[in-house]
Amino acid sequence: MTTTDEERIYSIALTQIPGVGHIWAKKLVDGMGSATDVFRFRAELPDRLPEVNRRIVDVLDAPQALARAEEEYAFAVKNQIQCLTYNDEAYPSRLRECPDAPVVLFFKGNADLNAFRVINMVGTRNATDYGKQICIRFLQELHELCPEVLVVSGLAYGIDIHAHRAALANGFSTVGVLAHGLDRIYPSVHRKTAVDMLAHGGLLTEFLTGTEPDRFNFVSRNRIVAGMSDATIVVESAAKGGSLITAELAEGYQRECFAFPGHITDEYSQGCNQLIRDNKAMLIQSAEDLVKAMAWDAQSQPRKPDSVQRCLFLDLSEEEQRVVNLLDERGELHINTLVVETELPVHKMNALLFELEMKGVVRVLVGGVYQLLR
Template sequence: MIADEEEQLYSIALTMIHGVGHISAKRLVDGMGSAVDVFRHRKSLPDSLPEVSSRIIEALDDPQALTRAEQELLFIQKNRIRCLTLNDADYPFRLRECEDAPIVLFFKGNTDLNALRVINLVGTRHITGYGEQACASFLRDLKVLCPDVLVVSGLAYGVDIHAHRGALANGLSTVAVLAHGLDRIYPSVHRKTAVDMLTNGGLLTEFLTGTAPDRYNFVSRNRIVAGMCDATIVVESAAKGGSLITAELTEGYHRDCFAFPGRINDEYSAGCNRLLRDNKASLLLSAEEFVSAMGWNSVPPSKAAHVQRGFFPDLSEEEQKVVSILEKQGDLQINSLVVEADISVQRMSGILFELEMKGIIRVLVGGVYQLLP
């Protein structure tokens, strides 16, 4: 077995260990460097990770976890499904930065999960004509402004399926994050759309085959939807609903959240209006405003030519790298800088803080960073 396959096998097995949740699994892998080493050095785990209990060490001896993992690995290989571990370069880097990120993902499709710009559209399953129109017009206009954006949702009834279909209709890549394994499609009436997505997007899940779309899986799924994106857009939502959970997760991950407003008496705008009232989401009226707020505007040639800076002798190599990117591309949001510079979100935050303190950059509305003249 090659190294990648071995890491996939043990990553899958780790998800089967009783008493190991999302956060603890990621801490184990991060702490030991790989899932392979978590199992290989399980007896000495407390030496590197003192918080690991004896109960977890005993659970790691369970042979059934590896047996089940071997079965899953055979399934994904047979069906040409990509198995993405935390150490895989194709694993969504935005999601990897979240403390509760899944240690393994299964992906069927052809898109880049680390696209330069990634958004999700979520909302009620009882979408109204207003929501359908808002979703359709937003994606149509967004295609013109950001033709390379990746649209993420959950394949559910209502806003989700309209987001996927709207993306496909406009030639945008779209990914569905599922609350079950890749051995089924739920709801089954969305199968054709799911198949269409395989040629311009794909299907993504953390769940093994045989996993039913139980209610609590959708809540777990929402953290992936929020974590792998630059921004969450709530199209329509009642006073309670899964999209509001996604919005809360977005805030916790320090990502941007937007919401379309609605009339005060509309049941399926109550959640959006509350997000706006509580300053948990920014008002969204058009694709143009969204692109501007995210700092995704194209840089006019005149501006790009005007900014001519030399090397700053008092900057570190990483700081100079960030400055050079801003010189070349203009104003950018932190997640765009992370992609361009190939620097972690946490490290990038520190670099940007230092540059701001040195008077090199400033922060604009929407978390956009701009070089000072």
């Protein structure tokens, strides 16, 4: 659907309604089809969504929230910030699958948030030389194996900023997910890196301008880091820390989680070692480990020539056939469109497309677009 300015403003307003959290906001938009209709037809909400009570109808009568939303949208337009609503095609489709996905995101940059492969790298704010070297070596190796990966982190001290810088140094697009609005950079010492990221990735947040980088906001932003990624990679972590929360969220979203091991006596390897011990993360020692675990080494396998004709009697599963039918009917489609149209999770769609590619049924074009082979 084409998102209007009105829908963007109402989506922002919905985030400002007291007592309506992430999960309820998403339920309301899903149930009514748009944030605009949530407000416009609020009196009908209890009839259309039985879970809705009168209190929600009353709090949606909120001219102050609407005025604040109009002010925020004007700031976004003035500063060339994308306001991505839940129904926008550019909204991260992996995140859209999560029950607590934000109904609106603010993005400044040029990264494709629906890149074919997305990882996040997180860890302690007290990164050791060991952790810093892991970031550098891992992303150097990954660039040799899979140069088109989007690298996500939180622009925080420690592992986050070293992951962003190593990504930039190795030619990856990298996105920082912020715990505040796009009217500031926190910490301010990372401003130079943040500016560099605008040209080679970007900055993403759910928070409005004027938002302080409070502790709870960092926990909230972790769900975006985990939800928009195929895999979470914990580089270094103490026994407690925000990166362990991100790993927990990734597990809840049924995403892959990996951790680099460390010495049992090292304080900032305790969290990683615990994740591995408790089978909450797969032990990883190199980029090759990640690529194999995620089945991203398809490009190293011989592909069928483009000229191969599809067999009329290919043994396709029901889900594979749905993808083939859609490509046959609509032509070339981005993976994000395929996910939306088939209502299949991103990780399952990735697996299906890989199988279809190996069978010589489809081929991948630049930018995650798929084409049916005739």
